[in-house]
Amino acid sequence: MSTLLIKNAQIVNEGTVQVQDIYVKNGRIEIIGNQIDKLSDKEINAEGLHLLPGLIDDQVHFREPGLTHKANIFTESRAAVAGGTTSFMEMPNTVPNTLTQKLLQDKYEIAQDSSLANYSFFMGAGNDNLDEVLKTNPRDVCGVKVFMGSSTGNMLVDNETALANIFRNSPTLIATHCEDEATIKANLASYKERFGEAITIEMHPQIRSAEACYLSSTKAVELAKKNNARLHILHISTGRETSLFDNTIPLAEKRITSEACVHHLWFSDKDYSTKGNFIKWNPAVKTIEDRDQILKAVLDDHIDVIATDHAPHTLEEKQQSYLQAPSGGPLVQHALLALLDMVKQGKMTLEQVVQKTAHNTAICFQIEQRGFIREGYWADLVLVDLNKPYTVQKGNILSKCGWSPFENHTFSSTIEHTIVSGNLAYSKGKIIEVGTGHRLLFNR
Structure with a gap:
């Protein structure tokens, strides 16, 4: 996909939490603002969710x-x-x-x-x-x-x-x-x-x-x-x-x-x-x-x-x-x-x-244009539901080894969506794309 619109997310970034929309184009955050009204290839309604880098x-x-x-x-x-x-x-x-x-x-x-x-x-x-x-x-x-x-x-x-x-x-x-x-x-x-x-x-x-x-x-x-x-x-x-x-x-x-x-x-x-x-x-x-x-x-x-x-x-x-x-x-x-x-x-x-x-x-x-939710930066984002419990079980462990020290523990939150370099890589329990990662660059 080339464009993504995230609506009504509680954005946690640089010491603040604000309800805003984010528009992503060609892998990067193009607009952060209120009530963004743009056509997109995919739209996520993030009402009630927190958006983190x-x-x-x-x-x-x-x-x-x-x-x-x-x-x-x-x-x-x-x-x-x-x-x-x-x-x-x-x-x-x-x-x-x-x-x-x-x-x-x-x-x-x-x-x-x-x-x-x-x-x-x-x-x-x-x-x-x-x-x-x-x-x-x-x-x-x-x-x-x-x-x-x-x-x-x-x-x-x-x-x-x-x-x-x-x-x-x-x-x-x-x-x-x-x-x-x-x-x-x-x-x-x-x-x-x-x-x-x-x-x-x-x-x-x-x-x-x-x-x-x-x-x-x-x-x-x-x-x-x-x-x-x-x-x-x-x-x-x-x-x-x-x-x-x-x-x-x-x-x-x-x-x-x-x-x-x-x-x-x-x-x-x-x-x-x-x-x-x-x-x-x-x-x-x-x-x-x-x-x-x-x-x-x-x-x-x-x-x-x-x-x-x-x-x-x-x-x-x-x-x-x-x-x-x-x-x-x-x-x-x-x-x-x-x-x-x-x-x-x-x-x-x-x-x-x-x-x-x-x-x-x-x-x-000194990572280049990552780690913050800023216009112009790469869209590396995670949406979480802080009020939806998640239990770690053998069937949902994705590491090849198949076990976790947290097995059978119920966490208080759930990862809903993960966006890597502007691509939806994980959504509601499912891996979406393969090979979406980019090589990191450093300002030094």
Whole structure:
């Protein structure tokens, strides 16, 4: 379709909520106003619905290439648009690891053919690929990813010289996974000595400890300050780490930013007894106090964006014993619903959800003409019904893995429509189009 008219929507954008119409032409928002009367190829009556900028998820693992028994770009972008996420940035720990420009381009070509959502891919940094990292184009690549702690698909960068060179020379934003590997190895050895193979999921936050997170995040901040690098620390999981970040500087001027993930805002270590390995993530879900401090830091701007770290594994993989089960889980389909529940609970406002999932992500990554509902911008939009409950069941989970940590939970809201680059990609429970996503561009 080339034109779309949305009537009577409660538009949540840039700190306000206003009932207005939006007219979309050739993928972009052409008019925002009252009682727009124009012919269109499709019209949506949004009376009673809230219209938000589509979520921009700056951290997902869609598993393609090489791990497509778990997920792929097509299946996970379907889940994304069904959940109101219109753009994603995907991580390099696929197989092979995305450590060359050729492998990076391969992923873009897959997405161009198959992604329903807008997309970008991180270039992976290793101990010995600085030459390839330096070729990264800041204009059309979201950033460089550095694993300062090992995770699924070991891309650990533990060479001090390599780290210093990356932070000194990276041509674009550096996103880091921060957990101190030496601390984790020592903790794991201690627990194995005490419990052997009988280690349980409840021990996960002690093994991948708060101290490991704080040590690594502190190191990353120090490296960034020393080299004036543009650093973005992913998935903050402890209250202590939040003290590393400044909330007195406008976001567009920050050189060091950070992200919180939905699971660290929703779950705590009390949930391991019922959820088990289904909430096994790296970094680990930690205490209720950590969860509350992370939320506080999100709301007072010590933490800048909210994302998912969507990282599906098969049900069989997650049902293994603690030591064998991989870390990670599917979240893109239900992230916005979880945040809207937090709005209903009085923990944050709709305006704050929009700020942290769309506006701030666009500012943080300098994304061109996305993340806001503005005339001339790309129409990346999601319409939600805040008063229509939605229950997560096996039959409506779109991630290829077929399970969710939210299974059987009833959310208070429903995603009604998702529009990606002006195309209706999801409507009332159905995927509408394939291949509607565009490659993200960046103003840098």
